[in-house]
Amino acid sequence: MTSIGVGLIGTGYMGKCHALAWNAVKPVFGEGPRPRLVHLAEVSPELAARRAEEFGFERSTSDWRELVADPEVEVVSVTTPNAFHAEMAIAALEAGKHVWCEKPMAVTLGDAERMAAVARASGKVTALGYNYIQNPVIRHIRRLLEEGAIGEVNHVRFEMDEDFMADPEALFYWKSEASSGFGALDDFGVHPLSLMQFLFGGVRRVMAQLAMPYADRPSRDGGRRKVETYDIASVLLELRNGASGVMALDRSAWGRKGRIAMQVFGSKGTIAYDQERMNEFQLFTASDRASEQGFRTILTAPVHAPYERFIPAPGHGLGFNELKIIECHELLKAIGGEAAQIVGFEQGLEIERAVHAMAQSHREQKWVGV
Numbered sequence: 001m002t003s004i005g006v007g008l009i010g011t012g013y014m015g016k017c018h019a020l021a022w023n024a025v026k027p028v029f030g031e032g033p034r035p036r037l038v039h040l041a042e043v044s045p046e047l048a049a050r051r052a053e054e055f056g057f058e059r060s061t062s063d064w065r066e067l068v069a070d071p072e073v074e075v076v077s078v079t080t081p082n083a084f085h086a087e088m089a090i091a092a093l094e095a096g097k098h099v100w101c102e103k104p105m106a107v108t109l110g111d112a113e114r115m116a117a118v119a120r121a122s123g124k125v126t127a128l129g130y131n132y133i134q135n136p137v138i139r140h141i142r143r144l145l146e147e148g149a150i151g152e153v154n155h156v157r158f159e160m161d162e163d164f165m166a167d168p169e170a171l172f173y174w175k176s177e178a179s180s181g182f183g184a185l186d187d188f189g190v191h192p193l194s195l196m197q198f199l200f201g202g203v204r205r206v207m208a209q210l211a212m213p214y215a216d217r218p219s220r221d222g223g224r225r226k227v228e229t230y231d232i233a234s235v236l237l238e239l240r241n242g243a244s245g246v247m248a249l250d251r252s253a254w255g256r257k258g259r260i261a262m263q264v265f266g267s268k269g270t271i272a273y274d275q276e277r278m279n280e281f282q283l284f285t286a287s288d289r290a291s292e293q294g295f296r297t298i299l300t301a302p303v304h305a306p307y308e309r310f311i312p313a314p315g316h317g318l319g320f321n322e323l324k325i326i327e328c329h330e331l332l333k334a335i336g337g338e339a340a341q342i343v344g345f346e347q348g349l350e351i352e353r354a355v356h357a358m359a360q361s362h363r364e365q366k367w368v369g370v
Contacts, residue, residue: 001336005038007073007097009064009088010080011051014102014129018077019055020321021328028309028325032332041067064088068095075100075335079129082186083179086111089345093122098335100328102129103194104186104355105348107179112345112352119345127331127342130194132260134326134341136304136318137281141264141271142199149285151268153200156237156245158192160184161256165231172217172225175251182210183229184249186355192247192260193351194343199264200239202350205369207236208358213252235358258320270295279317 006022008015022035040057041064042048048060061067068076068091075098078088086106089099099119105128106112119126132138145153165175174180175187185208196203210230219225231252237245250256260275269285272295282295300307301314306329310322327342334340343351354370361368 001033003036004033004332004335005070005072005074006035007039007041007067007070007076007092008037008055008057009041009067009076009078011040011042011047011055012079015051015077015079016055017321017324018079018100018102018328019057021324022077023056024325025328025332029306029329032329032336035332036072038072039067039070065091068092068097073097075125075331078102081174082107082181086115089115089126090118093118093124093126096122096124098125098331099345100127100129100331101345103348104181104190105345105352107181107186109352109356112349116345116349125331125334125342126345126348127327127334128345128348129324129327130191130343130348131320131323131327132191132275133194133198133343134323134330135278136300136307137273137278138195138198139341140304141273141281144271144283145199145264145266149269149283150264150266150271153241153243153264153266155243155265156196156200156239157261157263158195158245158247159249159259159261160188160192160247161250161253161259161261162188163252163254163256165251166254168214169218172219172227176217176225176227176229178228180229182355182359183212184231184233184251185210185358186352187229187251189233189235189247189249189358190351190355192249192262193354195260195262196237196239196245197343197347197351200241200243202240203245203354203357203370204238204240205367206238206354206358206361207367208361209234210359210362233358235361278319279315 037057040052052060076092078101211232216224233249235247262273264271272282279300299315302308330340357368
């Protein structure tokens with residue numbers, strides 16, 4: 001396979017990220033098929049045509065079903081708001097396309113289960129947009145854990161904070177609608193859950209408390225509209241490996257921009273990482289002499305694959321879009337029949353089950369198994 005036909009549905013923040021990844025994956029990695037940007041869909045013909053010209057797609061449409069039916073499209077990127085993921089992904093799979101869908105997988109657990117079932121029956125490759133597991137730092141942390149560098153992991157702490165919902169007078173938009181999901185849990189709490197799955201095998205049971213810092217927000221029509229989602233979540237966890245854990249989420253945390261702070265405590269040391277400083281991590285090992293014990297900072301370098309595909313010198317750093325390029329490369333590897341590091345719909349369903357268990361725990365005020 002020398003080329004592969006690509007369709008893109010949605011051209012917002014994540015749609016642009018996908019387009020950049022499709023354009024860059026061949027120059028960065030050299031191997032695999034060259035993506036051919038065939039068809040782009042947006043809500044209006046005018047916007048679709050403009051985005052197609054900007055992103056490099058051959059044609060455009062305001063009807064995403066037309067894109068899905070296009071025989072030249074072999075893989076579909078779904079980057080629309082959460083409520084549309086299930087319908088679009090299922091239609092693409094049933095049309096015989098591979099699917100790269102942004103997270104969260106779906107708004108309801110039933111939709112996520114249907115997506116996984118259709119993917120299973122189709123035999124096509126699916127991938128969800130959990131790009132943080134593609135970071136060379138995270139890959140190296142997993143290698144250290146597998147090697148026993150910090151011994152047996154007994155406790156983990158994850159915090160994810162951003163401030164895009166921090167202003168109580170910011171206009172109401174779709175992320176405050178119940179149709180988008182629960183709020184912080186499935187909007188971005190799924191990212192720490194993807195890291196837990198990647199590093200520790202996932203979550204066994206949960207106890208959650210959700211909070212709504214602002215009861216309403218101003219609407220575009222001049223009135224105020226009731227907020228229907230929870231911007232804060234606090235969760236106690238038991239991981240599948242038996243370790244205890246804590247996850248704290250806040251979409252209304254002033255000053256935090258893209259924070260996923262992770263601490264992993266083991267019997268022989270500790271690993272610490274923060275997504276806002278995504279090109280470094282801290283390692284403490286108890287085997288060091290007491291006189292020199294302390295956290296040491298390790299910067300990413302060509303020895304942390306696939307950093308070397310982007311930059312030949314250490315310490316220069318990768319960014320968010322580079323992680324999407326790596327994710328795109330992993331998807332293409334999977335389509336080509338190679339072993340790949342992606343979160344498919346089957347693995348994504350486990351993350352969705354954890355999210356819905358947390359919501360159930362909040363409603364029932366008790367521990368819930370995943």
